[in-house]
Amino acid sequence: MTLQEIADELIVGCREDRARANLERLYAADAVSVEAMDMGGGTVTVGLAGIRGKHDWWEANFTVHGLTVEGPFVHGDDRFAVIFGMDTENKTSGVRRKDREIAVYHVKDGKIVREEFFYSR
Numbered sequence: 001m002t003l004q005e006i007a008d009e010l011i012v013g014c015r016e017d018r019a020r021a022n023l024e025r026l027y028a029a030d031a032v033s034v035e036a037m038d039m040g041g042g043t044v045t046v047g048l049a050g051i052r053g054k055h056d057w058w059e060a061n062f063t064v065h066g067l068t069v070e071g072p073f074v075h076g077d078d079r080f081a082v083i084f085g086m087d088t089e090n091k092t093s094g095v096r097r098k099d100r101e102i103a104v105y106h107v108k109d110g111k112i113v114r115e116e117f118f119y120s121r
Helices: 003-015 019-026 048-061
Strands: 027-034 044-046 062-075 079-090 096-108 111-119
Touching: 003 019, 003 062, 003 079, 003 096, 003 111, 019 027, 019 048, 027 048, 044 048, 048 062
Parallel strands: 027 111
Antiparallel strands: 027 044, 062 079, 079 096, 096 111
16 A cells, blocks of 8 residues: 555544554554553553554543544655544543544555654643
8 A cells, every 4th residue: 555545544444433443454563653641551562462452442441422533644755644633531530531632654565664642731
């Protein structure tokens, strides 16, 4: 897949609640995910199994009431960014929040090899 095809599919997959299904299709087996803050499991996750585990943790702990996805914003031939807007509720505390984050995805050999998340506080 080309950079643009990967970026477009990631966007559509997020909008259509297919982000988990797209992990196998879009990510390299040794992909790296970097969070801006430690949510209890560290800031760096290596490998597709670990990234799947992050999705498991998210789904177990948050209800998503709304999601906006802006982009993709392509940079060169190996990166793109996405702006996510989220309306979430913590399942344990019941706290509901609206947040935005920017994700930068790095692509090599037709797969996402690194994702980095930047949060707005």
